[in-house]
Amino acid sequence: MPPVIIQEGEMRLAELEGEREKILSEIGTLGDMRSGTISVRYQKCSYKGCECHKEGHRGHGPIYSFSVLREGKTRIKNYKLGPEFAKVEKEVENYRRFRESCHRD
Ligand SMILES: [Zn+2]
Numbered sequence: 001m002p003p004v005i006i007q008e009g010e011m012r013l014a015e016l017e018g019e020r021e022k023i024l025s026e027i028g029t030l031g032d033m034r035s036g037t038i039s040v041r042y043q044k045c046s047y048k049g050c051e052c053h054k055e056g057h058r059g060h061g062p063i064y065s066f067s068v069l070r071e072g073k074t075r076i077k078n079y080k081l082g083p084e085f086a087k088v089e090k091e092v093e094n095y096r097r098f099r100e101s102c103h104r105d
Helices: 003-028 083-102
Strands: 037-043 060-070 073-079
Touching: 003 083, 037 083, 060 083, 073 083
Parallel strands: none
Antiparallel strands: 037 060, 060 073
16 A cells, blocks of 8 residues: 555644544533523414404414424423523533534535
8 A cells, every 4th residue: 555545644644633522522511411402483373353363363372392203203392481491402402413414424
């Protein structure tokens, strides 16, 4: 094998090791994470006389929900704005960043 190729290979390895250190330190600072999706929805209720059934009404809300696929089923949990939802939002964001770190090209 020509020496120049070996040198390139070594350089690439050093780069990868540097990258690995960077990823590990990034992940180390992320904190709790969870996979899933945050969404904001508006919903019409079942009471026909309610204002939400009038034309142009987008429905009740905003309803903040967290959904995740578990054992083939989508589980959804609704939240009100507040510390509990903020925590979920942060954890989902952490997971997104974690995945980004792992799948970087
Ligand atoms: Zn309603």
